[in-house]
Amino acid sequence: MYEKEISLAVIKRLPRYYRYLGELLENDVVRISSKELSEKMQVTASQIRQDLNNFGGFGQQGYGYNVEYLFTEIGKILGLDRKYNVIIIGAGNLGQALANYTDFERRGFLIKGIFDVNPRLEGISIRGNEIRMMETLEDFVKNNSVHIAALTIPKAKAPQVAADLVSWGVKAIWNFAPTDLNLPKDIMVENVHLAESLMRLSYNLKAREEQEREENQ
Template sequence: MHKKEISKAVINRLPRYYRYLGDLLEKDEVRISSKELSDKMKVTASQIRQDLNNFGGFGQQGYGYNVEYLHAEIGKILGLENKYNIIIIGAGNLGQALANYGDFERRGFVVRALFDISPELIGTMVRSAEVKPMEELEAFINDNKIDIAAITVPKASAPIIATDLVKWGIKGIWNFAPVDLNLPKEITVENVHLAESLMKLSYRLSRKKKETE
């Protein structure tokens, strides 16, 4: 028997729920109703309840949801109870920015090393991770239990490197290169296409400009 597949739209919303619940938790809020949360997040209460009920009944009639409990449960759903070892391929500004962002580590994502071809970068430290030469990549993956590789290299090299990474056993790829990686379906690829994000902004700006003309 097949458990109903969770839709992509729902999954996309989960991290945002998690963030809002984390914020409430920091403010020592104990309980919240779907209605209150819906006001804050500007989505319908109905959608919140539908989304959560894909995973289980986390609330209580007449009361609402316990903030701490719901936060923890969504964290589990998102797989945040696991620890993830990350390597970053490409130690340019973006790679360094990712390595330096301490919030990831708080959530259990630990950057183990960066890799680059530039001799000036090799050997330097970014936060607590070393920049290593690409030649050591395969061995490093073999010797360490690496879960995720972030790709921040130029467009042209990204597909080649991705193929290598998969060959060497990487299962999760966080891709920042402006290209779609065609990899076996058992590999999980999450894309961050900054240029496309900027174009969406420019679309909306230029359309608003046209409206007022």
């Protein structure tokens, strides 16, 4: 059975649709047309309809889309109709920030463990999770169902830790270390490279300044 591969561009847009629909739902909006949604989201109505139709027909001619239904369906597509066990490797500021962020839990991402090398952090509790030592990581991963590992450790250590995690059975890595991990292609890696994000800002600031300088000549 051949299924057309969904393009990365589409997948990247889905969470944003989900967010807007969630907000509409909170505001008790019952139905919305692709045109109305397109105006809110600043995309074309055509793109919304094309994107959705990759996964099926969720609307009704002459009516539009039922907000609650579409929200639920996109949730299913995104895999948010189940729970994920998440561990955080690296209990520094960023790791602790992730552990404290309650929004993830609401979407089904449950923090099950936090690990660090620093013995001073051992036993400190973050929202019910005591920080564990890295020596215990292998055991933990092998004896618990870990769906996602967030890597908030220094770049020098990230590739080895990632490789270890994968060898112990972890299939998805949320990588905050500023490096690429080069894991087998069946392993899912989602990178959050904050420095790169910041550089896009400075690029734009610089580009705008140059433009202004030209216009003033």
